[in-house]
Amino acid sequence: MTDATALVVDDEPDIRELLDITLTRMNIRCVTAANLKEARDLLAAQPFQLCLTDMNLPDGNGIDLVQWMQKAHPETPVAVITAYGSMDTAVLALKAGAFDFVSKPVELGRLRELVENALRLTTPASGAAASDNDSDGLLLGESLEINQLRKQVRKVARSQAPVYISGESGSGKELVARMIHMQGPRRDGPFVPVNCGAIPSELMESEFFGHKKGSFTGATENKTGLFRAAQGGTLFLDEVADLPVSMQVKLLRAIQEKAVRAVGDHLEQAIDVRILSATHKDLPHLVKEGSFRQDLFYRINVIELKVPPLRAREDDIPLLTRHILAKLAQDYESPQAQLSAAGLDKLKSYSFPGNVRELENILERAFTLCDGDIIDADDLQLAANEEGSGGHSTTPDGRIDLENFLERIEREAIEKALEATGGNKTAAAKRLGISFRAMRYRLKKLGME
Structure with a gap:
């Protein structure tokens, strides 16, 4: 922080002095201005790593400075000093682009936190660029x-x-x-x-x-x-x-x-x-x-x-599919499956009411249940009336929990097969007429691993 310079804008000399002393103790060089014009002239003359401005200034207000800095100096974080209890003003400042706000009387502990957070913006972590990508x-x-x-x-x-x-x-x-x-x-x-x-x-x-x-x-x-x-x-x-x-x-x-x-x-x-x-x-x-x-x-x-729904970004489906299938292959320690052209076309025509999470579930099911390493359109198990339906599905009348009912039957069948084969998953899978990969999928889904 020793190389940082902050601009303090306030028409009250006592406030400027208080902030100057506080920032200097943090090894931050402080430059002060009493109004908007002085502030703009100083910002034009030299770079600052942080700006603190009062709301009420002789020739305008802090929000005016925030809006001007968003255009002229967007890389410089600016925080606003507001009157005690004036949350509406603080919200307006944040909406205008202020980095943060602090209320009068200024609590020095809160001010130090604000300054430290602002200065971190000028020293990005080594992983920040990777996160962007x-x-x-x-x-x-x-x-x-x-x-x-x-x-x-x-x-x-x-x-x-x-x-x-x-x-x-x-x-x-x-x-x-x-x-x-x-x-x-x-x-x-x-x-x-x-x-x-x-x-x-x-x-x-x-x-x-x-x-x-x-x-x-x-x-x-x-x-x-x-x-x-x-x-x-x-x-x-x-x-x-x-x-x-x-x-x-x-x-x-x-x-x-x-x-x-x-x-x-x-x-x-x-x-x-x-x-x-x-x-x-x-x-x-x-x-x-x-x-x-x-x-x-x-x-x-x-x-x-x-956040846009998946159906609004159809072009991303091939990339998402490759990424999900690669992760599934790693999780299951199996060769990576490929999606056929027909399978990809079917996914692109589907409405995805559950968005990316649903795509993950569809591909995991298909990955575990398909016979080889090529996932075809039929392996996706998308009902024809679901495609392009806009995501509206119907539920049966009454209080029948069909999913839990079917899960219970599936669980009982797997338990019996494992019992009959002495816990041998490969033999149990053959007994049930499914692949070992499908067996692992069902055990994971039912929490039986």
Whole structure:
């Protein structure tokens, strides 16, 4: 940080002096300006690694400077100093492109965290470029839609603004969240994903905020909670629409105050966490219905990223297919299967209501059940009426759980075959009339390995 220079813009000499002293103690050279004109002149004259600006200036406001810097100096992160409790102003600044915000009176600990995060943007990790190119298979594809999404991810990764990721089930929303985390200044901190719909409502407050030992029946030890587990990193709230209204209120307060209080505790603890959220549901519609709080939606939806469905990027299907089949061959320690031209055509004509996740399931099933190493159209087992159906499937009337019923029959047949062959999987597969690879697939699917 010794080579870093920061620009502080504030019309109050006391604030400029306070920030100058704080930054100097962090070995950061500080240059100050009292108004927008001075700030613009200084930015034009020399490079800065960070800019801190007050909201109220004699010749304009901080948002004016943020918007100007987005055009003239987009590589310089700019943070806004807002009045205490003015979250609406802070949100407007983030929407305009501010890296982050800090409220008056300025807490020096919070300011240091902000500065350290901002300066990490100018010193990218060695793996950052690889992340941009999806070397780990994140957001695989070369379609126009995916390339555009990658550009948006790189841009929002530079901010600390909350991001709302919308898209259909299985389209890759968590992968987008992971990319934002990996390409941002918090990449060395934890990435904590949580499925909001999977937590029982009575345990939700404890899971998010933690609890003190003895605070309720069953609390036999202290619990950290998801917010504090994500300290210095990113908390990804998947299926955020499933949060009950009572929890929405508490989540809103935690985001606004940047602090949480564990169940049974009397003290709040400050948190430094970036919030990313996602759902496949129509959140604006839920806001209109009244089942999701408008003020919380406003806070988490500072920036929105839309993940395209697989059917909107048909050109990516061949690349995705090769990648998935290569991974399956590695997982099953088998030769890699190839998809026939007819099989590829059939996939391209399919609507994929379950998106990339469904493609993975289709190919895994076909890989394990096909006789050779060529997967043909029939091996994909796509019903004719499913192709181009727009993803709407019908379910039988009544309360018959057909999938569980069939799984139970399959499990019993496999158990009997294994028992009859003394646990020999190869012999059991022959007894059932299926290949050894198909046997391994079924054992894995049924959790019988």
